[in-house]
Amino acid sequence: MVRSSLPRSAAAALALPLLLGGCAASGTPPLSIATEFTDAVASGDGADACALLTQRAAADVEEQTGSPCAAGVVTLDLPTSTPSAAEAWGGEAFAESTEAALFLTRDGESWLVRAAGCVEAVVEAPFECIVDGS
Protein backbone atom coordinates (compact mmCIF):
# COMPACT_ATOMS: atom_id res chain seq x y z
CA MET A 1 0.00 0.00 0.00
CA VAL A 2 1.41 3.38 -0.91
CA ARG A 3 -0.31 6.39 0.56
CA SER A 4 0.14 9.94 -0.56
CA SER A 5 0.79 12.58 2.07
CA LEU A 6 -2.92 13.10 2.63
CA PRO A 7 -5.63 10.47 2.59
CA ARG A 8 -7.37 10.94 -0.73
CA SER A 9 -10.89 10.84 0.70
CA ALA A 10 -10.02 13.48 3.25
CA ALA A 11 -8.23 15.69 0.76
CA ALA A 12 -11.25 15.67 -1.50
CA ALA A 13 -13.34 17.09 1.28
CA LEU A 14 -11.02 19.95 2.03
CA ALA A 15 -11.95 23.44 1.00
CA LEU A 16 -8.43 24.69 0.62
CA PRO A 17 -6.75 22.36 -1.83
CA LEU A 18 -4.01 24.79 -2.72
CA LEU A 19 -2.92 24.96 0.90
CA LEU A 20 -2.78 21.27 1.46
CA GLY A 21 0.44 19.39 1.50
CA GLY A 22 0.84 16.12 -0.18
CA CYS A 23 0.10 16.02 -3.82
CA ALA A 24 0.68 12.41 -4.84
CA ALA A 25 4.34 11.88 -5.50
CA SER A 26 5.30 11.43 -9.11
CA GLY A 27 8.19 9.27 -10.27
CA THR A 28 9.29 5.97 -8.75
CA PRO A 29 7.28 5.10 -5.62
CA PRO A 30 9.17 4.47 -2.38
CA LEU A 31 8.02 0.84 -2.18
CA SER A 32 9.77 0.13 -5.50
CA ILE A 33 13.03 1.69 -4.31
CA ALA A 34 12.84 -0.17 -0.99
CA THR A 35 12.23 -3.44 -2.87
CA GLU A 36 15.10 -2.75 -5.29
CA PHE A 37 17.38 -2.16 -2.31
CA THR A 38 16.48 -5.35 -0.45
CA ASP A 39 16.67 -7.35 -3.71
CA ALA A 40 20.14 -5.94 -4.41
CA VAL A 41 21.31 -6.85 -0.90
CA ALA A 42 19.76 -10.33 -1.20
CA SER A 43 21.56 -10.99 -4.48
CA GLY A 44 24.86 -9.66 -3.15
CA ASP A 45 24.89 -6.73 -5.57
CA GLY A 46 26.49 -4.13 -3.32
CA ALA A 47 27.00 -1.56 -6.06
CA ASP A 48 23.29 -1.47 -6.89
CA ALA A 49 22.38 -1.36 -3.20
CA CYS A 50 24.76 1.52 -2.51
CA ALA A 51 23.42 3.46 -5.50
CA LEU A 52 20.09 3.55 -3.66
CA LEU A 53 21.54 4.88 -0.39
CA THR A 54 21.85 8.52 0.62
CA GLN A 55 25.38 9.86 0.90
CA ARG A 56 25.19 9.78 4.69
CA ALA A 57 23.85 6.21 4.69
CA ALA A 58 26.65 5.08 2.34
CA ALA A 59 29.17 6.84 4.57
CA ASP A 60 27.73 4.99 7.57
CA VAL A 61 28.25 1.66 5.77
CA GLU A 62 31.86 2.57 5.00
CA GLU A 63 32.51 3.71 8.55
CA GLN A 64 31.04 0.53 10.06
CA THR A 65 32.76 -1.87 7.69
CA GLY A 66 36.00 -0.07 6.88
CA SER A 67 35.35 -0.97 3.25
CA PRO A 68 33.95 0.82 0.23
CA CYS A 69 30.15 0.90 0.39
CA ALA A 70 29.63 -1.65 -2.40
CA ALA A 71 31.82 -4.20 -0.63
CA GLY A 72 30.71 -3.37 2.88
CA VAL A 73 26.93 -3.25 2.52
CA VAL A 74 26.61 -6.94 1.75
CA THR A 75 28.54 -7.87 4.90
CA LEU A 76 26.18 -6.09 7.30
CA ASP A 77 23.61 -8.88 7.59
CA LEU A 78 20.79 -6.60 6.45
CA PRO A 79 17.33 -8.21 6.35
CA THR A 80 16.39 -9.16 2.81
CA SER A 81 12.67 -9.87 3.01
CA THR A 82 10.69 -7.80 0.53
CA PRO A 83 8.84 -4.81 1.97
CA SER A 84 5.10 -5.25 1.61
CA ALA A 85 3.86 -1.73 2.37
CA ALA A 86 5.09 1.84 2.21
CA GLU A 87 3.75 5.24 3.03
CA ALA A 88 5.08 8.66 2.11
CA TRP A 89 4.61 11.85 4.10
CA GLY A 90 6.03 14.99 2.57
CA GLY A 91 9.61 14.27 1.55
CA GLU A 92 9.97 11.22 3.78
CA ALA A 93 8.79 7.62 3.37
CA PHE A 94 8.64 4.41 5.33
CA ALA A 95 8.61 0.85 3.99
CA GLU A 96 8.14 -2.21 6.12
CA SER A 97 8.54 -5.97 5.75
CA THR A 98 7.89 -8.68 8.28
CA GLU A 99 11.53 -8.45 9.36
CA ALA A 100 12.46 -4.80 9.36
CA ALA A 101 11.73 -1.31 8.08
CA LEU A 102 13.49 1.13 5.78
CA PHE A 103 13.32 4.92 5.88
CA LEU A 104 13.57 6.79 2.60
CA THR A 105 13.92 10.42 1.63
CA ARG A 106 12.88 12.12 -1.59
CA ASP A 107 15.58 12.66 -4.19
CA GLY A 108 14.08 14.62 -7.09
CA GLU A 109 11.46 12.39 -8.70
CA SER A 110 12.69 9.30 -6.89
CA TRP A 111 13.70 8.17 -3.42
CA LEU A 112 16.87 7.12 -1.64
CA VAL A 113 17.21 4.83 1.37
CA ARG A 114 18.20 6.83 4.43
CA ALA A 115 18.13 4.00 6.95
CA ALA A 116 17.82 0.23 6.52
CA GLY A 117 17.47 -2.85 8.68
CA CYS A 118 15.45 -0.87 11.22
CA VAL A 119 13.53 -2.39 14.12
CA GLU A 120 11.28 -0.71 16.67
CA ALA A 121 12.98 -1.84 19.88
CA VAL A 122 10.82 0.42 22.02
CA VAL A 123 7.30 1.40 20.95
CA GLU A 124 7.09 5.06 19.83
CA ALA A 125 10.87 5.47 20.18
CA PRO A 126 13.12 5.92 17.12
CA PHE A 127 13.86 2.71 15.24
CA GLU A 128 17.29 1.17 15.69
CA CYS A 129 18.85 0.68 12.28
CA ILE A 130 21.78 -1.36 10.98
CA VAL A 131 22.45 1.36 8.38
CA ASP A 132 21.64 4.81 9.74
CA GLY A 133 22.11 7.86 7.55
CA SER A 134 20.09 10.19 9.75
Next chain:
Amino acid sequence: MKRFLRDNGIGLGFGLAFLVVLVAQSFAGWAAFNQQQISDHLGEIGYFDYLTSASFAVDVSENWQSEYLQFSLYIAALVWLVQRGSPDSKKVEHVGVGSDEDERLGRFAEVDSPGPVHAGGWRLRLYSNSLVLVMGGIFFLSWFVQSVTGNAAFNAEQLASLQRPQSWLEYLASADFWNRTFQNWQSELLAVGSMSVLAIYLRQRGSPESKDVGAPHSETGS
Protein backbone atom coordinates in the same frame (compact mmCIF):
# COMPACT_ATOMS: atom_id res chain seq x y z
CA MET B 1 -14.23 54.55 -6.44
CA LYS B 2 -13.13 56.64 -3.46
CA ARG B 3 -16.57 56.20 -1.94
CA PHE B 4 -16.46 52.44 -2.56
CA LEU B 5 -13.12 52.21 -0.76
CA ARG B 6 -14.45 54.24 2.18
CA ASP B 7 -17.68 52.26 2.40
CA ASN B 8 -15.81 48.94 2.42
CA GLY B 9 -12.80 49.93 4.45
CA ILE B 10 -12.98 47.17 7.06
CA GLY B 11 -13.38 44.32 4.58
CA LEU B 12 -10.82 45.66 2.12
CA GLY B 13 -8.33 46.83 4.76
CA PHE B 14 -8.31 43.62 6.72
CA GLY B 15 -8.52 41.49 3.57
CA LEU B 16 -5.43 43.15 2.12
CA ALA B 17 -3.56 43.01 5.42
CA PHE B 18 -4.49 39.30 5.68
CA LEU B 19 -2.96 38.56 2.28
CA VAL B 20 0.22 40.51 3.02
CA VAL B 21 0.69 38.73 6.36
CA LEU B 22 -0.13 35.32 4.86
CA VAL B 23 2.58 35.82 2.24
CA ALA B 24 4.99 36.99 4.96
CA GLN B 25 4.12 33.87 7.00
CA SER B 26 4.78 31.67 3.98
CA PHE B 27 8.31 33.07 3.54
CA ALA B 28 9.12 32.89 7.25
CA GLY B 29 7.67 29.38 7.47
CA TRP B 30 9.61 28.27 4.41
CA ALA B 31 12.87 29.50 5.93
CA ALA B 32 12.09 27.82 9.28
CA PHE B 33 11.14 24.56 7.53
CA ASN B 34 14.40 24.48 5.59
CA GLN B 35 16.42 25.26 8.73
CA GLN B 36 14.87 22.17 10.30
CA GLN B 37 15.59 20.13 7.16
CA ILE B 38 19.26 21.12 7.37
CA SER B 39 19.32 20.20 11.07
CA ASP B 40 17.91 16.78 10.19
CA HIS B 41 20.40 16.32 7.31
CA LEU B 42 17.51 16.34 4.84
CA GLY B 43 17.11 18.16 1.55
CA GLU B 44 15.77 21.71 1.42
CA ILE B 45 12.57 22.34 -0.53
CA GLY B 46 11.54 25.12 -2.90
CA TYR B 47 9.09 27.88 -2.01
CA PHE B 48 6.22 26.47 -4.04
CA ASP B 49 6.75 23.00 -2.60
CA TYR B 50 6.47 24.59 0.84
CA LEU B 51 3.27 26.40 -0.15
CA THR B 52 1.64 23.04 -0.90
CA SER B 53 3.16 21.30 2.11
CA ALA B 54 1.28 19.98 5.10
CA SER B 55 3.60 21.98 7.33
CA PHE B 56 2.36 25.31 5.90
CA ALA B 57 -1.25 24.13 5.78
CA VAL B 58 -1.35 23.08 9.43
CA ASP B 59 0.27 26.31 10.58
CA VAL B 60 -2.41 28.28 8.70
CA SER B 61 -5.41 26.15 9.58
CA GLU B 62 -4.67 25.82 13.30
CA ASN B 63 -4.86 29.59 13.59
CA TRP B 64 -7.92 29.89 11.39
CA GLN B 65 -9.89 27.37 13.44
CA SER B 66 -9.18 29.14 16.70
CA GLU B 67 -10.12 32.56 15.32
CA TYR B 68 -13.41 31.27 13.95
CA LEU B 69 -14.06 29.42 17.19
CA GLN B 70 -13.45 32.63 19.09
CA PHE B 71 -15.98 34.60 17.10
CA SER B 72 -18.50 31.75 16.91
CA LEU B 73 -18.41 31.38 20.68
CA TYR B 74 -18.61 35.10 21.17
CA ILE B 75 -21.61 35.40 18.89
CA ALA B 76 -23.45 32.49 20.51
CA ALA B 77 -22.39 32.92 24.15
CA LEU B 78 -23.29 36.59 24.23
CA VAL B 79 -26.92 35.69 23.65
CA TRP B 80 -26.89 34.42 27.24
CA LEU B 81 -23.82 35.92 28.89
CA VAL B 82 -23.74 39.61 29.73
CA GLN B 83 -21.10 41.86 31.30
CA ARG B 84 -22.35 44.89 33.12
CA GLY B 85 -20.51 47.99 31.89
CA SER B 86 -19.05 46.36 28.76
CA PRO B 87 -19.72 47.81 25.30
CA ASP B 88 -19.72 44.24 23.93
CA SER B 89 -22.62 43.18 26.12
CA LYS B 90 -26.33 43.59 25.83
CA LYS B 91 -28.03 45.28 28.73
CA VAL B 92 -28.13 42.77 31.56
CA GLU B 93 -31.92 42.58 31.58
CA HIS B 94 -31.91 41.55 27.91
CA VAL B 95 -30.38 38.09 28.41
CA GLY B 96 -31.72 35.59 25.88
CA VAL B 97 -32.81 35.56 22.25
CA GLY B 98 -34.86 38.76 22.46
CA SER B 99 -38.45 39.57 21.60
CA ASP B 100 -39.84 39.94 18.08
CA GLU B 101 -39.91 43.67 18.65
CA ASP B 102 -36.24 43.73 19.71
CA GLU B 103 -35.30 41.64 16.67
CA ARG B 104 -37.69 43.39 14.24
CA LEU B 105 -39.56 40.21 13.39
CA GLY B 106 -43.18 39.37 12.58
CA ARG B 107 -45.36 42.47 12.65
CA PHE B 108 -42.30 44.49 13.63
CA ALA B 109 -40.49 43.59 10.41
CA GLU B 110 -39.55 46.45 8.14
CA VAL B 111 -40.11 46.76 4.42
CA ASP B 112 -36.42 46.32 3.68
CA SER B 113 -35.86 43.54 6.24
CA PRO B 114 -34.08 40.53 4.66
CA GLY B 115 -36.24 38.08 2.66
CA PRO B 116 -36.29 35.23 5.23
CA VAL B 117 -37.76 37.62 7.81
CA HIS B 118 -40.84 38.05 5.62
CA ALA B 119 -40.88 34.35 4.61
CA GLY B 120 -41.00 33.09 8.21
CA GLY B 121 -40.95 29.35 9.09
CA TRP B 122 -37.76 27.31 8.71
CA ARG B 123 -36.14 29.94 6.54
CA LEU B 124 -36.47 32.50 9.31
CA ARG B 125 -35.19 30.01 11.93
CA LEU B 126 -32.20 29.22 9.75
CA TYR B 127 -31.53 32.88 8.95
CA SER B 128 -31.89 33.81 12.63
CA ASN B 129 -28.83 31.64 13.37
CA SER B 130 -27.01 32.01 10.05
CA LEU B 131 -24.06 34.01 11.36
CA VAL B 132 -23.06 31.50 14.00
CA LEU B 133 -23.82 28.58 11.68
CA VAL B 134 -21.47 29.87 8.99
CA MET B 135 -18.75 31.00 11.41
CA GLY B 136 -19.06 27.72 13.32
CA GLY B 137 -18.99 25.79 10.04
CA ILE B 138 -15.74 27.49 9.04
CA PHE B 139 -14.36 26.64 12.49
CA PHE B 140 -15.16 22.94 12.15
CA LEU B 141 -13.84 22.83 8.58
CA SER B 142 -10.61 24.57 9.58
CA TRP B 143 -10.22 22.24 12.57
CA PHE B 144 -10.71 19.24 10.30
CA VAL B 145 -8.11 20.61 7.88
CA GLN B 146 -5.78 21.12 10.85
CA SER B 147 -6.23 17.49 11.86
CA VAL B 148 -5.50 16.15 8.36
CA THR B 149 -2.58 18.43 7.56
CA GLY B 150 -1.28 18.21 11.13
CA ASN B 151 -1.24 14.43 10.79
CA ALA B 152 0.73 14.71 7.53
CA ALA B 153 3.23 17.22 8.96
CA PHE B 154 3.60 15.19 12.16
CA ASN B 155 4.26 12.01 10.19
CA ALA B 156 6.92 13.72 8.07
CA GLU B 157 8.63 14.77 11.31
CA GLN B 158 8.25 11.25 12.73
CA LEU B 159 9.93 9.76 9.66
CA ALA B 160 12.71 12.34 9.79
CA SER B 161 13.38 11.10 13.34
CA LEU B 162 13.20 7.43 12.27
CA GLN B 163 9.89 6.97 14.11
CA ARG B 164 6.73 5.22 13.00
CA PRO B 165 4.03 7.37 11.37
CA GLN B 166 0.54 7.50 12.88
CA SER B 167 -2.91 7.07 11.39
CA TRP B 168 -5.34 10.01 11.36
CA LEU B 169 -7.34 8.51 14.23
CA GLU B 170 -4.18 7.99 16.27
CA TYR B 171 -3.23 11.58 15.52
CA LEU B 172 -6.60 12.82 16.79
CA ALA B 173 -5.69 11.35 20.17
CA SER B 174 -2.11 12.62 20.08
CA ALA B 175 -0.45 15.24 22.23
CA ASP B 176 0.64 17.16 19.11
CA PHE B 177 -2.93 17.67 17.89
CA TRP B 178 -4.29 18.81 21.25
CA ASN B 179 -1.25 20.92 22.04
CA ARG B 180 -1.69 22.81 18.75
CA THR B 181 -5.42 23.12 19.45
CA PHE B 182 -5.35 24.20 23.09
CA GLN B 183 -2.50 26.68 22.72
CA ASN B 184 -4.61 28.57 20.20
CA TRP B 185 -7.90 28.28 22.07
CA GLN B 186 -6.55 29.62 25.36
CA SER B 187 -5.18 32.76 23.73
CA GLU B 188 -8.41 33.49 21.88
CA LEU B 189 -10.54 33.05 25.00
CA LEU B 190 -8.21 35.26 27.00
CA ALA B 191 -8.27 37.99 24.33
CA VAL B 192 -12.05 38.26 24.00
CA GLY B 193 -12.72 37.90 27.72
CA SER B 194 -10.15 40.48 28.72
CA MET B 195 -11.24 42.94 26.03
CA SER B 196 -14.81 42.74 27.20
CA VAL B 197 -13.80 43.48 30.80
CA LEU B 198 -11.12 46.09 30.03
CA ALA B 199 -13.61 48.00 27.88
CA ILE B 200 -15.71 48.64 30.99
CA TYR B 201 -13.04 51.07 32.21
CA LEU B 202 -10.92 51.91 29.16
CA ARG B 203 -11.89 53.82 26.02
CA GLN B 204 -10.78 54.29 22.42
CA ARG B 205 -12.18 57.47 21.03
CA GLY B 206 -13.96 56.90 17.73
CA SER B 207 -14.00 53.08 17.87
CA PRO B 208 -17.32 51.23 17.80
CA GLU B 209 -15.67 48.58 19.96
CA SER B 210 -15.47 51.13 22.76
CA LYS B 211 -18.04 53.06 24.71
CA ASP B 212 -18.02 56.81 24.17
CA VAL B 213 -15.10 58.34 26.05
CA GLY B 214 -17.46 60.21 28.29
CA ALA B 215 -19.74 57.26 29.00
CA PRO B 216 -19.87 56.14 32.64
CA HIS B 217 -18.28 52.81 33.60
CA SER B 218 -21.69 51.48 34.58
CA GLU B 219 -23.16 51.96 31.10
CA THR B 220 -23.60 48.66 29.30
CA GLY B 221 -23.52 48.42 25.48
CA SER B 222 -21.80 50.85 23.10
